Amino acid sequence: MSLGSTRPAAHAADPLTPDELAAAADVLGRVTAAFASRVVGQDRLRRALLVALMAEGHLLVESVPGLAKTLASSTLAEAVGASFNRIQCTPDLLPSDIVGTQVYDPRHHTFTTQLGPVHAHVVLLDEINRASAKTQSAMLEAMQERQTSIAGEVHPLPRPFLVLATQNPLEEEGTYVLPQAQLDRFLLQEVLDYPTAEEEVGVLDRVDAGTLGRETSPVAAVVGPGEVEALQALVDRVYVDPAVRRYIVDVVAGTRAVGSLVGPELGGYVETGASPRASIAFFQVARALAVLHGRHYVVPEDVRELAHGVLRHRLHLSFEAVADRVRPEVVVDAVLAAVPTP
Structure with missing residues (x-):
């Protein structure tokens, strides 16, 4: 049985059938295998990403640099055939740099809308606490409303939509602590630890084999965004x-x-x-x-x-x-x- 390509209406009274659970297990198994082909270890991060994706929430991750957060989020996006954007937060980042803005076209004397990088299925918001409070609010508004507003025009965000925001706990200079009301809007917060010695050896083995690094080819899509939406509908039931x-x-x-x-x-x-x-x-x-x-x-x-x-x-x-x-x-x-x- 296939989960289908479109999200069906949820009926809470209808119990999930064994066929539906088997189809969900097949989708999750394919995504997990694709994730493991690129990311060594990080089982807690993988579980948190899958749960956030299935529950239509967002994930806040706290960890030191170099623990494969970017690789994990981009691999998940590739595995589900979704678009991916990474936003590096800095103090001078503006809300328009995230949601988009209107650009004047002098040839036609008109304004055209240029959508920002938040308009992707999976968005990595790297070091969110380095962005100003105004920029943080713009991003979190997009997360909550699942749409952006540019010059009075509403632009829906793609579905499914998942934000992985990161924080570095080691450096506090030049950071803006997220208010409690904004933290509350993240479904989960995961705290990552260093990999084990065996996992770190596995990272070196993959680098030596050429399967991990800059020239690594992207993961082939094993499911589509429609199947993810169908999986979300199963969770609702x-x-x-x-x-x-x-x-x-x-x-x-x-x-x-x-x-x-x-x-x-x-x-x-x-x-x-x-x-x-x-x-x-x-x-x-x-x-x-x-x-x-x-x-x-x-x-x-x-x-x-x-x-x-x-x-x-x-x-x-x-x-x-x-x-x-x-x-x-x-x-x-x-x-x-x-x-x-x-």
């Missing part, structure tokens, strides 16, 4: 039991009352908990993970699997937490341990 929905809400509510839930010592480190957007993110991520694992329904493990990614950027910790080097993951783990699992 995954069943989530009322008990699991309540579990999601209880976990998110627990981040707003950490002191009473797990004790005042840890609660004193949290100034504000997660907003209702976190509940929506859990709901979308859990359904995408269910399809990724070949199920037509969500289990509590799907909620917990990417709990760090859903919540780490949505918790506002106090200065005491920073001073004591308390990471948001510690708070998330404490909340998950305290909330009863259905």
